[in-house]
Amino acid sequence: MKVPRGTPRVNQQPAFILHQYPYRETSRLLDVFSRDHGRITLVARGVQRHGSQLRGVLLGHQPLLLDWFGGGEVKTLHAAHWQPGIPQLREVALLCGLYANELLQRILPREIQASLLFAEYFQLVKCLARNAGNPAMLEFALRQFEGQLLASQGVAIDWRNTAEGAPVSPDCFYAFSVDRGLHETPSEGARGQALLAFADGQAVQGWQMQEMKRLMRQVLSATLLDSQPLQTRNLMQEIQRMVQPLA
Amino acid sequence: MSTPPSLQSLINALKVLPGVGPKSAQRMAFHLVQRDPAGAVQLAQAIIDAQGKLQHCRLCNTFAETELCDICLDEQRNHSQLCVVEMPTDLWSIEATRAFEGRYFVLMGRLSPLDGIGVNDIALKPLLARALDGEVEEVILATNFTTEGEATAYYLAELLRARGLRVSRIARGLPVGGELEHADPATLAQALIERRDNTA
Numbered sequence: 538m539k540v541p542r543g544t545p546r547v548n549q550q551p552a553f554i555l556h557q558y559p560y561r562e563t564s565r566l567l568d569v570f571s572r573d574h575g576r577i578t579l580v581a582r583g584v585q586r587h588g589s590q591l592r593g594v595l596l597g598h599q600p601l602l603l604d605w606f607g608g609g610e611v612k613t614l615h616a617a618h619w620q621p622g623i624p625q626l627r628e629v630a631l632l633c634g635l636y637a638n639e640l641l642q643r644i645l646p647r648e649i650q651a652s653l654l655f656a657e658y659f660q661l662v663k664c665l666a667r668n669a670g671n672p673a674m675l676e677f678a679l680r681q682f683e684g685q686l687l688a689s690q691g692v693a694i695d696w697r698n699t700a701e702g703a704p705v706s707p708d709c710f711y712a713f714s715v716d717r718g719l720h721e722t723p724s725e726g727a728r729g730q731a732l733l734a735f736a737d738g739q740a741v742q743g744w745q746m747q748e749m750k751r752l753m754r755q756v757l758s759a760t761l762l763d764s765q766p767l768q769t770r771n772l773m774q775e776i777q778r779m780v781q782p783l784a
Numbered sequence: 785m786s787t788p789p790s791l792q793s794l795i796n797a798l799k800v801l802p803g804v805g806p807k808s809a810q811r812m813a814f815h816l817v818q819r820d821p822a823g824a825v826q827l828a829q830a831i832i833d834a835q836g837k838l839q840h841c842r843l844c845n846t847f848a849e850t851e852l853c854d855i856c857l858d859e860q861r862n863h864s865q866l867c868v869v870e871m872p873t874d875l876w877s878i879e880a881t882r883a884f885e886g887r888y889f890v891l892m893g894r895l896s897p898l899d900g901i902g903v904n905d906i907a908l909k910p911l912l913a914r915a916l917d918g919e920v921e922e923v924i925l926a927t928n929f930t931t932e933g934e935a936t937a938y939y940l941a942e943l944l945r946a947r948g949l950r951v952s953r954i955a956r957g958l959p960v961g962g963e964l965e966h967a968d969p970a971t972l973a974q975a976l977i978e979r980r981d982n983t984a
Contacts, residue, residue, distance in 0.1 A: 556898045562803040593968040597931040619970045624977050628938045635935060639898055768897035772935075775903050776942055 546606035546615070547574065553658065554597050555638040559585065567595065567614065569603065570641055570658060575649045579605050579614040594619045598626045598634045598662050610647075623666045630669040632776075633679055636769040637661055640686060644761045654689040657682060673742045676750065680735065683753050692760045694719060696736035705729040713755040727752040791817065843914055845907045846872045846890040855879075855887060862886040864921040866914065868940060870894045870928060878926065886924070889914050894927055894936040903939070915944055922950045929956050955980075 540546065552571040560566045563585040569577050584591045591614075594601065600620040605612045626634045637658065645651065661682045668674035687694065697705050700718025705711065710726035713719050727748035734741045735749050758764050787795075791813060798809035816824035840846070841853035848854075855861060855875075865886025869875050875888050893906045915923055923944050927933035941951045957975035958967055967975075 558899075559802070590968070593970055596970060599970065619968075621969060621973060625934075625970075625974055627934065628941075631931070631934055631938060635897055635931065642898065768900055768902060772895065772897045772902060772939070776939055779943055779946070 540606045540615075544606050545608045546604070547571075548604045549602045549618075550574065550604070551620075551655070552601050552603045553599070553662070554595055554601065555642055556597070557581075557595065565595070566611070568642060570645070570651075570655060571603065572652050572655045573650055575651050576641070576645045576647050577605075578611045578647070579603070580611050581614040581617075591617055596625065597638070598631075598665070599623060600659065600662075623663055626662070626665055627669055629672060630665040630675060632769060632773055633665050633675050634662060636679065636767065636773070637665075637682055639767055639769045640683070640757075643765075643767070644686060644690060651689055654685060657685040673746065674740070676746050677740045677742075680741075680746070680749055680753055683757060684735075687756060687760065690761055692756070694756060696732040705732050707733060711752065713752060713759060715759045840892075844888045844890055845892060845910055846875055846888065860885075863919040865924060866920045866922070867924040867926050868911065869926045870933065870936070874926065874928075884924075891927070891936070894932045895939055896932040897935070906936070908943075911940075912943070912947075915949055916947060920949065922952060924952050924954065926954045 550571050550573060552569050555568045555570050555576070557568070558566045560580060563583050565581045565584050567579045567581055569579055571577055581591060581595060583589055584595060594617045596619070600623060602618040602620060604615040604617075606615055607613050641658070645654075661678055664678040665675060668678070684694070694713075696719075699705065699711070699720050701720070703721070705719075707728070707730040709729045710722045710724050711719055711729060711732060712722045712726040728745070731741055731745035731748045732752070734745055741749060794813045794816070795806070795809045798804055798812050799806065801809075804812070816827070837849045838847045839849070839851070841848040841856055842851050843856040844853060846853055846855075862885045865884075866889055867878065867884055867886055868889045868891065869878065870891050870893065872890055875890055878884055878888075889907075889911050891906045891911065893901060895901060895903065895906065914920070923940075925937040925940055927936045927940075937953055941953070944951050955978070956971075957978065958964070958971065964972060
């Protein structure tokens with residue numbers, strides 16, 4: 538591929554593909570999360586052609602090294618190299634990976650470097666691949682990533698103190714809203730015990746995990762998601778709803 | 785000078801095709817009216833015919849001109865195996881192998897939550913009706929090995945297993961006649977991870 542002189546180009550950039558869309562007859566548009574350039578859009582020309590070598594490389598949730606060029610909003614993929622080490626995500630781990638990708642697509646602004654979050658996403662994908670048969674571990678990894686994503690966008694929640702500065706008590710209930718931040722509620726919230734365990738990085742499980750999940754959902758919905766539902770969450774809930782009554 | 789309305793209308797109509805923008809549509813329209821008027825009439829008639837005659841097979845959901853497609857009408861096929869594919873083109877690919885004698889179900893799509901395509905957008909109810917007809921013993925999931933195809937296979941496997949059906953997934957790995965030296969590394973890695981027990 539001939540590239541005009543002076544065109545910006547990037548080589549061997551660690552990246553993950555968040556999603557891909559068919560584009561024209563034989564190409565695809567890639568929504569990519571790269572280490573040093575943040576979230577970018579690349580066009581992969583000819584990838585839909587019969588026998589394209591790239592098709593077996595442009596995989597979701599797999600670490601890649603990408604070369605691209607171009608200075609516009611959509612850059613052109615020049616080369617892609619698959620990096621070994623992470624099995625492809627399957628079953629519920631795959632849905633967790635899709636959920637993380639949807640969060641990033643909805644929240645991460647384009648072309649803003651987020652190297653720390655990239656490293657955390659890399660860890661998340663590794664964890665999802667290695668704990669595919671351990672739902673509790675998958676959930677914990679997702680909650681941690683949600684916290685890291687929130688922090689990367691300037692929403693750092695202190696799980697040990699309410700927004701008003703009162704220390705979180707293990708036996709009280711807590712909720713989150715835009716106007717009040719983290720606050721105590723009479724009931725129907727997450728118990729302080731769960732918040733404190735999560736803040737300590739303990740692999741919370743069972744009811745604590747369920748309560749943290751609901752609380753994290755409130756935080757994400759109120760801060761970064763503008764109360765718009767997530768499609769992957771709907772799909773996971775649909776699976777639980779359809780499978781459980783018969784299981 | 786303005787474009788004659790009928791020519792403009794043809795250009796606009798051609799833009800409904802995937803991957804065809806204004807420039808391509810204009811080129812196609814000029815080709816049809818200028819270079820191949822007979823082909824243009826044939827194309828118009830073929831579109832009208834297809835639109836008028838095609839329907840979804842009542843059992844397998846693929847395109848057919850009758851209530852049931854040829855495969856569903858064929859009593860020689862194995863009724864205990866049901867192969868689920870995303871699109872009719874996938875059914876044709878499997879049929880061309882002559883390796884499968886069971887019957888099919890065509891989803892006409894796949895789950896793709898990141899594109900907003902959820903469980904209500906694929907043919908799930910007719911699939912359940914077909915799989916639970918009392919004759920099907922094994923459902924073979926032959927959706928693509930893409931992120932979306934895998935997610936669809938997982939969802940269907942959970943759904944069908946919960947209803948007591950045996951569910952299998954087509955295998956993936958090295959191509960037939962493939963040499964390890966020339967295999968793409970992601971495929972080779974997955975072939976090792978998904979290796980099968982050969983001791984029996």
